[in-house]
Amino acid sequence: MNKNNLILYSGILIFGLAAPFLFPAFKVQLSILCVLIVLATTWNIQGGEMGYNSFGNILFYGLGMYLCASVQVGMFFPLAEWTESGGEKTFVHTPAQFFQGMAVGLVVAAIVPTIIAGLIGYSILGLRGHYFAICTLGLGVAAGEISGGIEIIGAGQGFTTPPFPDVGSLEARGEFFYFLSFFTLILTFIAVRSIYSTRFKLILNAIRDNEDKAEAMGIETMKYKIIGWMISAFFCGLAGGIMGGLVGYIDSTDVAFDGREMGVFMVLMAILGGKGTLWGPIIGATIFHIFKEGFWTFFLGWQYVALGVLIVVIVIYFPEGIMGWLREKYPERFGEVVDEKDRKAQVELK
Amino acid sequence: MDFMVFQYPMITVQACLDGILLGILFALIAYGMALQWGVMNIINIAQGDLVILGGYIAYFMYLYGIHPAWGVIVAPVIMYFLGVLIYKLVINKVVDRDLFISILATFGISILFMQLMNFAFGADVVLANSDYGTTMLFNNNVVLPNSKLFSAFISILFAICLVIYMKKSKLGRAIRATAQNARAAKILGVDTEKVYAATFGINAALCGVAGALISITFTIHPYMGLPYTIRSFMIVIVAGLGNLPGVAMSGMGLGVFEEFADYILGTEFRIGSVFLLLVLILVYRRFKLSRKREYLK
Numbered sequence: 158m159n160k161n162n163l164i165l166y167s168g169i170l171i172f173g174l175a176a177p178f179l180f181p182a183f184k185v186q187l188s189i190l191c192v193l194i195v196l197a198t199t200w201n202i203q204g205g206e207m208g209y210n211s212f213g214n215i216l217f218y219g220l221g222m223y224l225c226a227s228v229q230v231g232m233f234f235p236l237a238e239w240t241e242s243g244g245e246k247t248f249v250h251t252p253a254q255f256f257q258g259m260a261v262g263l264v265v266a267a268i269v270p271t272i273i274a275g276l277i278g279y280s281i282l283g284l285r286g287h288y289f290a291i292c293t294l295g296l297g298v299a300a301g302e303i304s305g306g307i308e309i310i311g312a313g314q315g316f317t318t319p320p321f322p323d324v325g326s327l328e329a330r331g332e333f334f335y336f337l338s339f340f341t342l343i344l345t346f347i348a349v350r351s352i353y354s355t356r357f358k359l360i361l362n363a364i365r366d367n368e369d370k371a372e373a374m375g376i377e378t379m380k381y382k383i384i385g386w387m388i389s390a391f392f393c394g395l396a397g398g399i400m401g402g403l404v405g406y407i408d409s410t411d412v413a414f415d416g417r418e419m420g421v422f423m424v425l426m427a428i429l430g431g432k433g434t435l436w437g438p439i440i441g442a443t444i445f446h447i448f449k450e451g452f453w454t455f456f457l458g459w460q461y462v463a464l465g466v467l468i469v470v471i472v473i474y475f476p477e478g479i480m481g482w483l484r485e486k487y488p489e490r491f492g493e494v495v496d497e498k499d500r501k502a503q504v505e506l507k
Numbered sequence: 508m509d510f511m512v513f514q515y516p517m518i519t520v521q522a523c524l525d526g527i528l529l530g531i532l533f534a535l536i537a538y539g540m541a542l543q544w545g546v547m548n549i550i551n552i553a554q555g556d557l558v559i560l561g562g563y564i565a566y567f568m569y570l571y572g573i574h575p576a577w578g579v580i581v582a583p584v585i586m587y588f589l590g591v592l593i594y595k596l597v598i599n600k601v602v603d604r605d606l607f608i609s610i611l612a613t614f615g616i617s618i619l620f621m622q623l624m625n626f627a628f629g630a631d632v633v634l635a636n637s638d639y640g641t642t643m644l645f646n647n648n649v650v651l652p653n654s655k656l657f658s659a660f661i662s663i664l665f666a667i668c669l670v671i672y673m674k675k676s677k678l679g680r681a682i683r684a685t686a687q688n689a690r691a692a693k694i695l696g697v698d699t700e701k702v703y704a705a706t707f708g709i710n711a712a713l714c715g716v717a718g719a720l721i722s723i724t725f726t727i728h729p730y731m732g733l734p735y736t737i738r739s740f741m742i743v744i745v746a747g748l749g750n751l752p753g754v755a756m757s758g759m760g761l762g763v764f765e766e767f768a769d770y771i772l773g774t775e776f777r778i779g780s781v782f783l784l785l786v787l788i789l790v791y792r793r794f795k796l797s798r799k800r801e802y803l804k
Contacts, residue, residue, distance in 0.1 A: 210607045210610075210611075280790040280793065280794070281786075281790065283790075283793040283794070283797055284789055284790075284793050286606055286607065287550055287606040287607060287610055288744075288789055288792075288793075290606075290607055290610050291550070291610070291737075291740055291785070291789070292785070292786055292789040292790075294737075295737060295782040295783075295785040295786050295789075296782070296786055298733065298737075298778075298779075298782045299779050299782035299783045299785075299786065301779075302775075302776070302778045302779030302782065303776065303779040303783075305775065305779075306773070306775040306776050306779065417618065417621075421614065421618070424611065428611075458626070459622075461618055461619070461621065461622035462619055462622050462623060464615075464618055464619075465615045465616065465617075465618040465619025465620075465622065466615070466619060467615070468611060468612070468614060468615030468618065469597055469612050469615040469616060469619075472601075472608055472611045472612045472615065473597065473600045473601065473608075473612060476608060
C-alpha cells in the first residue's frame with residue numbers, strides 16, 4: 158500500500174467515524190448510504206467482474222431482512238403471536254435481549270442466503286446473458302409474492318421489527334445502526350479489495366470476457382461462478398438484516414423484496430459509478446444516494462418518473478460509468494501505459 | 508392447499524375453459540414479444556405496461572360512454588404511434604447493443620410508465636364493463652362470460668390478420684427479411700430503421716388490443732404490467748421464436764396452469780406461481796441445453 162492510499166483510507170476512516178457527531182441530523186441517511194454502498198459493491202462482484210447481470214440479489218437482501226428480524230423475535234417470544242397482534246406492544250425486548258438477538262440474527266441473515274445461493278447457484282448460473290437476468294428478476298418477484306402470503310412472517314400486513322430498547326440516550330439508536338452499517342461497509346470493502354488482488358478476480362474476469370474459452374483453459378467456471386455469487390449473497394443478507402432493523406418495518410413487496418426500488422438501485426449504482434472497478438460502485442452509490450434524497454424530498458410523487466428517466470439516460474448515454482469515463486480521459490492514472498504515437502495515430506483516424 | 512378442483516369435474520372444466528380463453532390473450536401479447544425479439548433482438552420489459560396502457564384507453568372510452576369494445580379499434584391505433592415514438596426516443600439506441608442494455612433501458616421505461624399511469628388514472632383496480640352477459644354450459648354448472656369469448660375471438664382474428672399481413676404485404680416481407688439477416692436486407696434496399704420502427708409499433712398495437720380486451724374481461728391496475736411481460740417472455744422461450752402454433756399452444760397451457768394454481772394454491776400465490784414457473788422453465792431449459800453442450804448466443 159503506497160503513501161497516497163494510506164492517507165486516503167485513513168481520511169475516509171476518520172471521516173466515517175466522526176460523521177455521526179459532525180452531522181447528527183443525517184445519521185439515518187448515512188447508514189442507508191453505507192448499506193447502499195455494500196449492495197452496489199457486492200452486486201459488482203458478479204455483475205461487473207463476472208458479467209452475470211443479476212436482478213435477483215434482492216432475494217438475498219430480503220431474505221436477510223426477514224431472517225434477522227424473525228430470529229431476533231423468535232429467540233425470546235413466540236413469532237406467530239408477535240406478527241399477528243403487532244407484538245411490539247405486548248412483548249418488550251430488554252437491551253441485552255435486543256443486542257443478543259440482533260447479533261445472532263445478523264449471523265443467520267448472512268449465512269442462510271449464502272447457503273441458498275450455493276444451492277440454487279448450480280441451476281441458475283448455468284443460464285447465460287439475458288436468460289440469467291430475467292430468471293433472477295423472476296426469482297426476486299416470486300420471493301416477494303410468496304413471502305406476502307406466509308402468515309407467520311406477517312403476510313400482507315407486514316412485520317414490525319423489535320423497537321430499539323431504552324438505553325438512556327435518544328441518540329443511541331441512530332449511532333448504533335450507523336456504526337453497525339459502517340462496520341459492515343469496512344468489512345465489505347476489505348473483503349472485496351482482498352478478493353480483487355487475487356487470482357480469483359482474474360478468473361471472474363475471464364468468465365466475463367469469454368466463458369467458453371475460460372472453460373477450455375481448464376478453469377472450473379461453474380465453481381467460481383457459484384463462489385462469486387455466494388460472496389454477494391453473504392453481504393446482501395447482512396445488509397438486508399441491518400436495513401430491516403433500521404427501517405423498523407418489513408413489508409414483503411415494498412421493503413424486503415423490492416425489486417422495483419432496491420433491486421434496480423444496486424444495478425444502477427454500479428453502472429453509474431462504473432462496472433468492474435473497485436471504486437466505481439462506491440462513487441456511484443454516493444452520487445445516486447444524494448441525487449435520490451434530493452429528488453425524494455423536493456419532487457415527492459415524481460420520484461419514480463425521475464428514476465425511470467434516469468435509468469434510461471444512464472444506460473443509453475453513460476454505460477461505462479464515471480470510472481470508465483475517467484479511465485478514458487486519464488488512462489495514465491489507472492496504470493495504463495499509453496504510447497503517445499499510437500494515441501495520436503488513433504486521434505487522426507477518428 | 509385445496510384439491511377440491513379435482514373432486515368436482517365441473518370445476519376442472521371451468522378452470523380449463525377459463526385458462527384457454529385467458530391463454531389466447533397471453534399468446535397475442537407473446538406474439539408481439541416474439542416479433543420484436545426476433546427482428547430487433549431486444550427484450551422489452553415494458554411490454555406489460557404497454558398492455559395496461561391499452562387497457563386504460565378502453566377504460567377511458569367506457570368512462571365517456573362509448574362501448575369499451577371499440578377500444579379494440581382505437582387502442583392499437585394510438586399505441587402504434589406511441590410505440591413508434593418510444594422507438595425513436597429510446598429503442599433505436601439499444602437495438603444493436605448488448606441484450607442486458609435493452610433489458611435495463613426498457614425496465615426504466617416500465618417504471619416510468621407505471622408511475623405516469625398511476626398519476627393519470629389513480630391506483631384503483633378498474634374494469635370496463637361490457638354488458639355482454641354470460642353463457643351457461645353443462646346444466647348451468649359452467650359459467651362463461653361472453654366477454655371472454657369475445658376477447659378470444661378478437662385475439663384470434665387479429666393474430667390471423669397479422670400473419671396474413673406478414674406473409675403478403677411489402678412491409679411484412681421486409682420485416683421477415685430483416686429478422687433473417689439485417690445486413691443483407693439493408694444491402695438489398697430495405698430501410699431497416701423504418702422496419703424496426705414499424706415492428707415496435709406493431710408490437711405496441713398488439714399490446715393495445717390485448718390490453719383493451721383485458722380491461723373488458725379482467726381488471727387492470729397500473730402496477731400489474733410486469734406479470735404480463737414475464738408471461739409473454741415465458742411463452743416465447745417455451746415456443747421458440749417464429750413458431751406461431753407453438754406460441755398459441757403454450758399460451759393456452761400457461762392460462763390453464765394459472766387457473767389451476769389459483770384454485771389449488773389460492774389467489775394470493777397466483778402471480779408468485781407464474782414467476783416460479785418461469786424460473787423452473789429456465790432451469791429445465793438450461794439442463795436440457797447443457798446436455799447437448801450447446802449454448803444459445
